Every structure is written in C-alpha cells, then in structure tokens.
Amino acid sequence: MSNEAPADLSAHRKEIDAIDRELVRLLDRRAEIAREVGRAKATKGSLTYDSGRHRAVFERALGYSSGAFPREGLQVVMREVLSACLNLQKPLKVAYLGPTATFSHQAALNEFGSAPEFAPYERIRDIFQAIHQGWADYGVVPVENSTGGMVHETLDLFIEFDAVRICHEILLPIQHSLLGLYPIDQVTAIYSHPQTFKQCSVWLNEHLPNVELHEVTSTVAGMRKAKEIENAAAIGSHIAAEQYGLRILARGIEDNPDNTTRFLVIAPADTPACGDDKTSIMFSIKDKPGVLFLLLKPFADRGINLSQIESRPSKRRAWEYVFFVDLLGHRSDEIVSQAVAEMEQNCHWLRVLGSYPRHREGRQKMALPQGVE
Numbered sequence: 001m002s003n004e005a006p007a008d009l010s011a012h013r014k015e016i017d018a019i020d021r022e023l024v025r026l027l028d029r030r031a032e033i034a035r036e037v038g039r040a041k042a043t044k045g046s047l048t049y050d051s052g053r054h055r056a057v058f059e060r061a062l063g064y065s066s067g068a069f070p071r072e073g074l075q076v077v078m079r080e081v082l083s084a085c086l087n088l089q090k091p092l093k094v095a096y097l098g099p100t101a102t103f104s105h106q107a108a109l110n111e112f113g114s115a116p117e118f119a120p121y122e123r124i125r126d127i128f129q130a131i132h133q134g135w136a137d138y139g140v141v142p143v144e145n146s147t148g149g150m151v152h153e154t155l156d157l158f159i160e161f162d163a164v165r166i167c168h169e170i171l172l173p174i175q176h177s178l179l180g181l182y183p184i185d186q187v188t189a190i191y192s193h194p195q196t197f198k199q200c201s202v203w204l205n206e207h208l209p210n211v212e213l214h215e216v217t218s219t220v221a222g223m224r225k226a227k228e229i230e231n232a233a234a235i236g237s238h239i240a241a242e243q244y245g246l247r248i249l250a251r252g253i254e255d256n257p258d259n260t261t262r263f264l265v266i267a268p269a270d271t272p273a274c275g276d277d278k279t280s281i282m283f284s285i286k287d288k289p290g291v292l293f294l295l296l297k298p299f300a301d302r303g304i305n306l307s308q309i310e311s312r313p314s315k316r317r318a319w320e321y322v323f324f325v326d327l328l329g330h331r332s333d334e335i336v337s338q339a340v341a342e343m344e345q346n347c348h349w350l351r352v353l354g355s356y357p358r359h360r361e362g363r364q365k366m367a368l369p370q371g372v373e
Helices: 006-045 051-063 071-089 104-114 123-133 150-161 192-198 201-207 219-228 238-242 290-303 332-345
Strands: 092-097 117-122 138-145 165-173 175-180 189-192 214-217 232-236 247-250 260-267 276-287 306-313 321-328 348-357
Touching: 006 071, 051 071, 071 104, 092 247, 104 138, 104 165, 104 238, 117 123, 117 201, 117 290, 123 138, 123 150, 123 260, 138 150, 150 321, 165 201, 175 219, 175 238, 189 192, 189 219, 192 201, 201 332, 214 247, 219 232, 219 238, 232 238, 232 276, 238 247, 247 332, 276 290, 276 332, 332 348
Parallel strands: 092 117, 092 138, 165 348, 189 214, 189 232
Antiparallel strands: 138 260, 165 260, 175 232, 175 247, 276 321, 276 348, 306 321
C-alpha cells in the first residue's frame, strides 16, 4: 500500500505549512517591535504594563476573528502573545497571595499570561512591601468578594503604604471543585478552610451529608491532607487540581454561582486614561455636622457616579475614620479633578490611590491553557 497522501490532502498540508511559516514570521516581527516599544518606554520612564492599552489590543484582536478559529483558543493564543511580548519589553515579576494555585494566582495568570516570573507571598502585607521596595513590578491582591464583602486588610495597607498605586482591577468568578484521589462515593472526609465550607454548604449537605468536614488553615493545607489520607478529599480551584496532582471529583460546588472576587493590581504608578476608567480615593474627614454630605456633594453636582464607599477606623486617632471611595472617571478628567479638589477642603487628608480601566462583564474571562482549567 502506498504511503503517499492523496493529492488534495497534500495540497492542504502544504498550505498549512506556508501559513505556519507566515505566522512565525509575523510573531518574530511583533517581538522585534515589542523590544523597540520597551526601549521607548524605558527612555520616557513609563511603566511597562499599560492595562488600558493591553485590554484594547486584546479586544481588538478578538474582533478581527471571523469565528472560524474557536474563540476560547484565540483568547489563549492572544493572551500568551501579549504576555511574551510584554515580557520582552522588560522581564516582569508579579507578586500574588500564595501559595501556588490560589485564586490570586489564577487572577494573576489571567491578567499577565504565563511569561512573567510569578512570586507567591504568604501575606497581603508582603505584596505591598514587595511593590514598595521594588522587589516586584506588580502585585495582585484581593480587595472584595461579592458574598464576603471587603478585604479590610488590603484597605488598611493603602494607608500604611502611601506610595503604592492601583493600576488595574480583575473580577474573577470563584468556582470551587471537590478534589481528591478516590471516587466520590468512597470519600469519608473533606478538609478545607472554614470560609470555603461556608461557600459550599448547600452542595455538601445535599450530596455528601454524612461525610466528615475538617477545618484546616487553608485550602492548600486541605489538598495536602487529601493526598495523604485515605478516602479524603479537599475543596479548591481547577488549577489547584493540576498543581497538586488531584482529580476533579465534582465541579461548581459553590452555593452562589455569581460568587466573584475583585482583585487589584498594584504598582508604583497608575495608568493613563482609556476613556472607561475608575478612580479610587482614600480620605479622612473633619468631624463637623454634615461633613459627609459636603464631601459627596461635589461628585453629585458634577454627575460623577460613586460605585463603592467603605469606611474603616484610621488606627491613628480614636474615633477617626478613613473612607475608601471608587468613582467612575479618571483622575485627569477635569470634572473629577475639580470634585476631588473641592472635596479635599473638608478632609484631614486625601489621597488618590489610582485611576485604571474599569472592569466590564466578559472582558477578562480569558480561557486558560490546556491542562490549566
């Protein structure tokens, strides 16, 4: 029997080979231009990562597609192309709340791709310290959960590290999976963090009502238990299963399918305006009648939407409070800068934490590479 391919198949293969050569040639050219961009940024002293530009390039590339190439595959390709080219401009180090395979790690991968060096830190404070000291270029920290509320430690650290700025936000859907080495009908105990058990209580009561639940210090500690103890399981993210050598026994076991965590990308500086921005500010008020009304009035007068208001004890003086506010617009917008200046007159102090592209639904739901779900 002849090993020669049919003529039509041979022609298709030749065309694919030609396309692949052209793809690689164009990728090489893109890499050359990326290096030139990096040199230009270094001359101007600009940050390597411009989240607004990054988002625009990604969305524009997806818009060029006819749909013939699967969209999720195209997302993976473009994310890694952008990641590699960004790292060619300057090798980046990204700090996140570890250990490996946490949701913070997943958020960092979604945002920066796989090219940078990723550094896990044990505490949120350590990430702020890494940015402050220049040990990392960017940090990814949790700030809010749709069911659990604000992460007050993150808010408090902005008071202490006054040179750290917000340059982007990431909204990551939190999807829990039951992980283990044994079939689900053989599981007799589950190990996980107390918060995780709370987020999955309905599913656990319905599907595994007789299984013992053991609280441990972290989801990672639970995964280690699942590997060590016979017929044990743990709860964690999809990427944790790959990282820790466990099988996914059940997906989507969280009680609230809309459970989402908001992460902030922190750096020494924020980003230029992209036309769809959010600004975060922090301030301490003077104690006098009607002061909160006076503070919010400049924004109401100019039609500026305040999307988040949170108060915290200042930890500097008794009964003194610090407010954190998210507003729509960029600090360089005239109406925003005017409102902030007017507001500052009634504050002990005020700090703009940063302006950055506003997350919009569907924009950062990037697919992960094969093997990393």
